[in-house]
Amino acid sequence: MSSHIRHPRDLRQAVCGLPAADVDRWETEDPPRRDYTCEDCYTLLPEAQRPDDANHPPGDATLIDTLRRIVAERQHLKIDGVIVDVWSASVTVLIWDRLRGDKRQRLLTLPSHELILRCVAIYRRVAKNRGGQ
Structure with a gap:
């Protein structure tokens, strides 16, 4: 069960x-x-x-602006049917800011929740290699 x-x-x-x-x-x-x-x-x-606070189809770069708003306001939002918390948004923005343009374009082809999960996975891998977590 x-x-x-x-x-x-x-x-x-x-x-x-x-x-x-x-x-x-x-x-x-x-x-x-x-x-x-x-x-x-x-x-x-x-x-x-509750209804979605934002909708971002794959390829929409304004998703990052919405994630920055989550971090700035310290308030979760529902994006494309998925509730995004402050930590996930901040990690995604942190990783996004350090990626090259071609890597960003590859990530933008994914749905919003997949993009966030990929950035969280990258963050965890980097944190583990540095001895954190």
Whole structure:
């Protein structure tokens, strides 16, 4: 059975409605740290139901401006159906600023969430090689 997110108002129940007795594992971190959390829990969270704050098709360079706004305002936004937190936005901007133009163009061909995940992966690899984390 997959993990479930605890309901914010009823700690005896998952967000998707399963009672506590039927749940093997709770994800209590916000956001959940596992990739295999129940899909219903993700889609039923209030943050997931709000409309997108920004839409950026692949190739749209204004995505970086939106990420810079997240960092400046220290407030997460929902971009293309995905909630982007301040840390992910700051790491993406940090990596973006250090890339060459040809590498930037390759990243811009990806959907926004993939671009962010690639930049986070680059950051983790660099941090690991420097002895951090």
